[in-house]
Amino acid sequence: MYKNFELDKVFVFPYDLTMETATAYKLAQNKVLSVALSIWSYRVVRGVIGVIFLWAGIVKLLDVDTFASTIYGYGLVPEFSSELLTGQVIKALAIGIPAIEIIAGAALLFDLKGSLTIITGLLVFFLFVLWFGILNDLQIDCGCFSRVELDSHAGFRLALYRDFVMLGGAAYLFGWRYIQRSVFFEF
Numbered sequence: 001m002y003k004n005f006e007l008d009k010v011f012v013f014p015y016d017l018t019m020e021t022a023t024a025y026k027l028a029q030n031k032v033l034s035v036a037l038s039i040w041s042y043r044v045v046r047g048v049i050g051v052i053f054l055w056a057g058i059v060k061l062l063d064v065d066t067f068a069s070t071i072y073g074y075g076l077v078p079e080f081s082s083e084l085l086t087g088q089v090i091k092a093l094a095i096g097i098p099a100i101e102i103i104a105g106a107a108l109l110f111d112l113k114g115s116l117t118i119i120t121g122l123l124v125f126f127l128f129v130l131w132f133g134i135l136n137d138l139q140i141d142c143g144c145f146s147r148v149e150l151d152s153h154a155g156f157r158l159a160l161y162r163d164f165v166m167l168g169g170a171a172y173l174f175g176w177r178y179i180q181r182s183v184f185f186e187f
Contacts, residue, residue, distance in 0.1 A: 042176045045169045046108055046116075052166065053105030053119060059145050060098035068094035070143035074129060075136075116177075120170045123163055130160045 035041055060067045068090050071077060077093065080086045101122065107115035130142060134156045142159045 036172075037176070037179065042173065045172055046111065049119060049166055049169050049173075050105045050108035050115075053101045053108065053122070055105075056145050057098040057101030057105060060143070061095070061102070064091070064094050064098075066141075067098065067143055070141050073138065073140035074133060074143075076129065076132065116170060116173055120167070120174075123167045123170060127160065127163050127167065130156055130163060134160065 071090050071093050077086065077090055080089070100118065104115050104118040104122065108119055126144075132138075133140070133142065138156070142156055144159050144162075
């Protein structure tokens, strides 16, 4: 029934002896791998990234004008023939980006489908913008959390490294989901 599976070599909780958990623990024979495959590790990483995005979005929405001036400072939004139109586009981005961060962060906390993909897309976008700021030696706030949080060129690098760490966390979440799917549908 278990296809050459030796249950005596697998650590399983006495109350949780099912084919799925036995297979999962068979894959996770060493401590590091078992911690990485733990549901609690998945929940902690998911929760940390979700709270960071939720917090960043809320802080930006509380001070939309400052975030709008940060967006303008990057110089990535095209100049339209009318300053009013340019201002409206920047204002829409200053409200839309944090709103997406809040929705995606909250959705990730509840592990809703698609939230991790949106978070990953935002992280890739933020990495591009931060890299643009470093390459052009911009002397503006990175716009990550608040104006006070990071306001130097070293701040861009710190924010870039932080976003790479979060992207690594997102990759871990994708990997964890893939492994869980392949383990549970192996038989």
